[in-house]
Amino acid sequence: MARVLQISDPHVLAPPDKVSGLLDTADLMEKAIDRILADWDKIAPIDAILATGDITERGDVASYALFRRQIDRLPAPSFVIPGNHDLRETMRASFADTAYMPASGKLNWVQDVADLRIIGLDTLIDGFGGGEIDAETASFASSALQSAGERSILIALHHPPFPSGIQFMDDIGLVGIDALEATLRVSPNPTRIICGHVHSTIVANVGGTTAMSSAALCSTFTTDFRPVAPVGFTTQPGGYMVHVLEDGDFRSTAISLAAGDGPFAF
Numbered sequence: 001m002a003r004v005l006q007i008s009d010p011h012v013l014a015p016p017d018k019v020s021g022l023l024d025t026a027d028l029m030e031k032a033i034d035r036i037l038a039d040w041d042k043i044a045p046i047d048a049i050l051a052t053g054d055i056t057e058r059g060d061v062a063s064y065a066l067f068r069r070q071i072d073r074l075p076a077p078s079f080v081i082p083g084n085h086d087l088r089e090t091m092r093a094s095f096a097d098t099a100y101m102p103a104s105g106k107l108n109w110v111q112d113v114a115d116l117r118i119i120g121l122d123t124l125i126d127g128f129g130g131g132e133i134d135a136e137t138a139s140f141a142s143s144a145l146q147s148a149g150e151r152s153i154l155i156a157l158h159h160p161p162f163p164s165g166i167q168f169m170d171d172i173g174l175v176g177i178d179a180l181e182a183t184l185r186v187s188p189n190p191t192r193i194i195c196g197h198v199h200s201t202i203v204a205n206v207g208g209t210t211a212m213s214s215a216a217l218c219s220t221f222t223t224d225f226r227p228v229a230p231v232g233f234t235t236q237p238g239g240y241m242v243h244v245l246e247d248g249d250f251r252s253t254a255i256s257l258a259a260g261d262g263p264f265a266f
Contacts, residue, residue, distance in 0.1 A: 007032070007049065087126075107124075123159045130172040158196050167226075167227055184208060191209045239256040
Protein backbone atom coordinates (compact mmCIF):
# COMPACT_ATOMS: atom_id res chain seq x y z
CA MET A 1 0.00 0.00 0.00
CA ALA A 2 1.16 3.54 -0.74
CA ARG A 3 -0.49 6.89 -0.24
CA VAL A 4 0.55 10.06 -2.11
CA LEU A 5 -0.68 13.61 -1.53
CA GLN A 6 -0.70 15.87 -4.60
CA ILE A 7 -0.69 19.65 -4.60
CA SER A 8 -0.43 21.71 -7.75
CA ASP A 9 0.01 25.23 -9.06
CA PRO A 10 0.71 27.23 -5.90
CA HIS A 11 2.33 29.99 -8.05
CA VAL A 12 4.19 31.23 -4.99
CA LEU A 13 5.35 34.83 -5.34
CA ALA A 14 7.41 36.52 -2.65
CA PRO A 15 5.67 39.48 -0.97
CA PRO A 16 4.86 42.24 -1.45
CA ASP A 17 4.13 41.22 -5.05
CA LYS A 18 0.83 39.57 -5.93
CA VAL A 19 -0.01 37.36 -8.90
CA SER A 20 -1.89 39.46 -11.47
CA GLY A 21 -1.87 42.22 -8.85
CA LEU A 22 -4.57 40.33 -6.93
CA LEU A 23 -3.49 36.95 -5.50
CA ASP A 24 -1.27 36.88 -2.43
CA THR A 25 -0.05 33.39 -3.29
CA ALA A 26 2.51 33.25 -0.46
CA ASP A 27 -0.35 33.69 2.01
CA LEU A 28 -2.58 31.27 0.07
CA MET A 29 0.17 28.65 0.18
CA GLU A 30 0.53 29.03 3.94
CA LYS A 31 -3.22 28.74 4.45
CA ALA A 32 -3.37 25.66 2.18
CA ILE A 33 -0.70 23.96 4.25
CA ASP A 34 -2.60 24.93 7.41
CA ARG A 35 -5.68 23.24 5.97
CA ILE A 36 -3.79 20.11 4.91
CA LEU A 37 -2.27 19.85 8.40
CA ALA A 38 -5.77 20.17 9.88
CA ASP A 39 -6.83 17.27 7.62
CA TRP A 40 -3.71 15.21 8.25
CA ASP A 41 -5.07 12.77 10.80
CA LYS A 42 -7.95 11.96 8.43
CA ILE A 43 -5.73 11.15 5.45
CA ALA A 44 -2.49 9.84 7.02
CA PRO A 45 -0.23 8.01 6.66
CA ILE A 46 1.17 9.84 3.63
CA ASP A 47 4.24 8.31 2.00
CA ALA A 48 5.08 11.16 -0.36
CA ILE A 49 3.96 14.64 -1.36
CA LEU A 50 4.06 15.59 -5.05
CA ALA A 51 3.87 19.18 -6.27
CA THR A 52 2.96 19.06 -9.96
CA GLY A 53 4.43 22.28 -11.26
CA ASP A 54 4.06 26.03 -11.31
CA ILE A 55 5.72 25.97 -7.92
CA THR A 56 6.42 29.68 -8.32
CA GLU A 57 5.00 32.45 -10.46
CA ARG A 58 8.31 33.85 -11.74
CA GLY A 59 10.91 31.18 -10.97
CA ASP A 60 12.86 33.32 -8.52
CA VAL A 61 15.01 32.10 -5.63
CA ALA A 62 13.01 33.89 -2.92
CA SER A 63 9.73 32.31 -4.01
CA TYR A 64 11.21 28.80 -4.11
CA ALA A 65 12.53 29.38 -0.59
CA LEU A 66 9.04 30.40 0.57
CA PHE A 67 7.56 27.29 -1.02
CA ARG A 68 10.09 25.05 0.70
CA ARG A 69 9.46 26.69 4.05
CA GLN A 70 5.77 25.83 3.78
CA ILE A 71 5.99 22.35 2.21
CA ASP A 72 8.52 21.31 4.85
CA ARG A 73 5.82 21.80 7.48
CA LEU A 74 4.16 18.62 6.23
CA PRO A 75 5.49 15.43 7.88
CA ALA A 76 6.30 13.49 4.70
CA PRO A 77 9.00 13.68 2.00
CA SER A 78 8.15 16.03 -0.87
CA PHE A 79 9.04 16.00 -4.57
CA VAL A 80 8.55 18.65 -7.24
CA ILE A 81 8.40 18.87 -11.02
CA PRO A 82 8.50 22.08 -13.05
CA GLY A 83 5.58 23.87 -14.67
CA ASN A 84 5.60 26.52 -17.34
CA HIS A 85 5.97 29.32 -14.76
CA ASP A 86 9.08 27.71 -13.25
CA LEU A 87 12.68 28.25 -14.33
CA ARG A 88 14.52 24.96 -14.66
CA GLU A 89 17.99 26.01 -13.52
CA THR A 90 16.78 28.16 -10.62
CA MET A 91 14.53 25.33 -9.54
CA ARG A 92 17.38 22.83 -9.80
CA ALA A 93 19.58 25.05 -7.62
CA SER A 94 16.78 25.63 -5.11
CA PHE A 95 16.37 21.86 -4.59
CA ALA A 96 20.01 20.87 -5.11
CA ASP A 97 20.25 19.46 -1.59
CA THR A 98 17.61 16.81 -2.31
CA ALA A 99 18.64 13.33 -3.41
CA TYR A 100 16.15 13.06 -6.29
CA MET A 101 16.86 16.32 -8.16
CA PRO A 102 19.03 15.69 -11.27
CA ALA A 103 22.31 17.61 -11.42
CA SER A 104 21.94 18.28 -15.15
CA GLY A 105 19.53 17.95 -18.05
CA LYS A 106 15.78 17.77 -17.73
CA LEU A 107 14.28 17.56 -14.25
CA ASN A 108 13.08 13.97 -14.75
CA TRP A 109 13.35 11.65 -11.76
CA VAL A 110 12.22 8.29 -10.32
CA GLN A 111 11.38 7.41 -6.72
CA ASP A 112 10.25 4.03 -5.41
CA VAL A 113 7.88 4.19 -2.44
CA ALA A 114 6.90 0.78 -1.06
CA ASP A 115 5.21 -1.05 -3.96
CA LEU A 116 4.80 2.15 -6.00
CA ARG A 117 7.15 3.70 -8.55
CA ILE A 118 6.73 7.47 -8.93
CA ILE A 119 8.01 8.96 -12.19
CA GLY A 120 8.36 12.74 -12.34
CA LEU A 121 8.51 14.18 -15.87
CA ASP A 122 9.74 17.60 -16.99
CA THR A 123 7.46 19.06 -19.70
CA LEU A 124 8.77 22.63 -19.45
CA ILE A 125 9.65 24.51 -22.64
CA ASP A 126 11.70 27.53 -21.61
CA GLY A 127 9.83 30.75 -22.30
CA PHE A 128 6.56 29.11 -23.41
CA GLY A 129 3.27 28.34 -21.72
CA GLY A 130 2.77 25.04 -23.49
CA GLY A 131 4.64 21.86 -22.68
CA GLU A 132 6.42 19.05 -24.48
CA ILE A 133 7.38 15.44 -23.99
CA ASP A 134 10.61 15.58 -25.98
CA ALA A 135 12.82 12.65 -26.97
CA GLU A 136 14.86 12.84 -23.76
CA THR A 137 11.80 12.76 -21.52
CA ALA A 138 10.03 10.08 -23.59
CA SER A 139 13.12 7.86 -23.37
CA PHE A 140 13.39 8.46 -19.63
CA ALA A 141 9.73 7.55 -19.11
CA SER A 142 10.07 4.39 -21.20
CA SER A 143 13.15 3.24 -19.28
CA ALA A 144 11.56 4.00 -15.91
CA LEU A 145 8.45 2.00 -16.84
CA GLN A 146 10.40 -0.96 -18.19
CA SER A 147 12.58 -1.21 -15.07
CA ALA A 148 9.69 -0.97 -12.59
CA GLY A 149 9.45 -4.70 -12.02
CA GLU A 150 6.10 -5.55 -10.43
CA ARG A 151 5.58 -2.08 -8.95
CA SER A 152 2.54 -0.03 -9.89
CA ILE A 153 3.30 3.32 -11.52
CA LEU A 154 2.33 6.90 -10.74
CA ILE A 155 3.44 9.33 -13.46
CA ALA A 156 3.50 13.01 -12.51
CA LEU A 157 3.79 15.85 -15.02
CA HIS A 158 2.58 19.44 -15.16
CA HIS A 159 0.79 19.75 -18.50
CA PRO A 160 -2.20 17.40 -18.94
CA PRO A 161 -1.66 14.79 -21.69
CA PHE A 162 -5.29 15.32 -22.71
CA PRO A 163 -7.43 18.28 -23.84
CA SER A 164 -9.26 20.01 -21.00
CA GLY A 165 -11.99 21.63 -23.08
CA ILE A 166 -10.91 25.02 -21.66
CA GLN A 167 -9.75 26.65 -24.88
CA PHE A 168 -7.26 29.15 -23.51
CA MET A 169 -5.50 26.36 -21.61
CA ASP A 170 -5.59 23.88 -24.49
CA ASP A 171 -3.85 26.58 -26.55
CA ILE A 172 -0.88 26.09 -24.21
CA GLY A 173 -1.27 22.33 -23.84
CA LEU A 174 1.13 19.41 -24.25
CA VAL A 175 2.75 18.12 -27.43
CA GLY A 176 4.61 14.84 -27.88
CA ILE A 177 1.88 12.79 -26.21
CA ASP A 178 2.08 10.00 -28.81
CA ALA A 179 5.42 8.72 -27.46
CA LEU A 180 4.03 8.49 -23.93
CA GLU A 181 0.85 6.77 -25.13
CA ALA A 182 2.86 4.19 -27.06
CA THR A 183 4.91 3.35 -23.97
CA LEU A 184 1.81 3.08 -21.78
CA ARG A 185 0.03 0.72 -24.16
CA VAL A 186 2.77 -1.91 -23.88
CA SER A 187 3.39 -1.56 -20.14
CA PRO A 188 1.68 -4.26 -18.04
CA ASN A 189 1.96 -2.34 -14.77
CA PRO A 190 -1.10 -0.70 -13.19
CA THR A 191 -0.53 3.00 -13.89
CA ARG A 192 -2.08 6.36 -13.10
CA ILE A 193 -1.10 9.78 -14.49
CA ILE A 194 -1.46 12.97 -12.44
CA CYS A 195 -0.92 16.55 -13.53
CA GLY A 196 -1.83 20.17 -12.93
CA HIS A 197 -1.81 23.29 -15.14
CA VAL A 198 -5.56 23.63 -15.70
CA HIS A 199 -6.49 24.57 -12.09
CA SER A 200 -9.37 22.07 -12.27
CA THR A 201 -10.04 18.41 -11.52
CA ILE A 202 -10.52 16.58 -14.82
CA VAL A 203 -10.35 12.82 -15.51
CA ALA A 204 -9.46 11.37 -18.93
CA ASN A 205 -7.95 8.32 -20.63
CA VAL A 206 -4.43 8.37 -22.10
CA GLY A 207 -3.04 5.26 -23.77
CA GLY A 208 -5.48 3.07 -21.86
CA THR A 209 -4.42 4.72 -18.59
CA THR A 210 -6.49 6.92 -16.28
CA ALA A 211 -5.11 10.46 -16.16
CA MET A 212 -6.32 13.29 -13.96
CA SER A 213 -5.51 16.90 -13.24
CA SER A 214 -5.70 18.44 -9.81
CA ALA A 215 -7.26 21.68 -8.70
CA ALA A 216 -4.74 24.40 -7.84
CA LEU A 217 -3.88 25.87 -4.47
CA CYS A 218 -4.10 29.50 -5.59
CA SER A 219 -7.05 29.95 -7.98
CA THR A 220 -9.61 28.16 -10.15
CA PHE A 221 -10.30 28.19 -13.89
CA THR A 222 -13.99 28.14 -14.72
CA THR A 223 -15.25 25.12 -16.64
CA ASP A 224 -16.48 26.85 -19.78
CA PHE A 225 -16.39 24.93 -23.06
CA ARG A 226 -17.49 27.84 -25.26
CA PRO A 227 -14.91 28.97 -27.86
CA VAL A 228 -15.47 32.53 -26.65
CA ALA A 229 -15.07 31.70 -22.97
CA PRO A 230 -13.38 34.55 -21.07
CA VAL A 231 -9.68 34.08 -20.37
CA GLY A 232 -8.79 34.32 -16.70
CA PHE A 233 -9.12 32.88 -13.21
CA THR A 234 -11.48 33.06 -10.27
CA THR A 235 -10.65 33.30 -6.57
CA GLN A 236 -12.86 30.28 -5.84
CA PRO A 237 -10.95 27.97 -3.47
CA GLY A 238 -9.12 25.09 -5.12
CA GLY A 239 -7.95 21.89 -3.50
CA TYR A 240 -5.55 18.98 -3.44
CA MET A 241 -5.67 15.22 -4.09
CA VAL A 242 -4.78 12.01 -2.31
CA HIS A 243 -3.87 8.99 -4.44
CA VAL A 244 -3.96 5.58 -2.76
CA LEU A 245 -2.51 2.36 -4.14
CA GLU A 246 -4.07 -0.64 -2.42
CA ASP A 247 -3.95 -4.26 -3.58
CA GLY A 248 -2.64 -3.12 -6.95
CA ASP A 249 -5.52 -0.71 -7.62
CA PHE A 250 -5.56 3.10 -7.51
CA ARG A 251 -8.11 5.29 -5.76
CA SER A 252 -7.88 9.07 -6.09
CA THR A 253 -9.77 11.60 -3.97
CA ALA A 254 -10.12 15.33 -4.63
CA ILE A 255 -10.28 17.37 -1.41
CA SER A 256 -11.49 20.97 -1.41
CA LEU A 257 -9.76 23.78 0.43
CA ALA A 258 -13.13 25.48 0.95
CA ALA A 259 -14.27 25.74 4.54
CA GLY A 260 -17.67 24.56 5.77
CA ASP A 261 -19.54 23.57 8.91
CA GLY A 262 -20.19 20.02 10.06
CA PRO A 263 -20.25 17.10 9.89
CA PHE A 264 -23.86 16.91 11.04
CA ALA A 265 -25.75 13.76 11.94
CA PHE A 266 -28.12 12.39 9.28
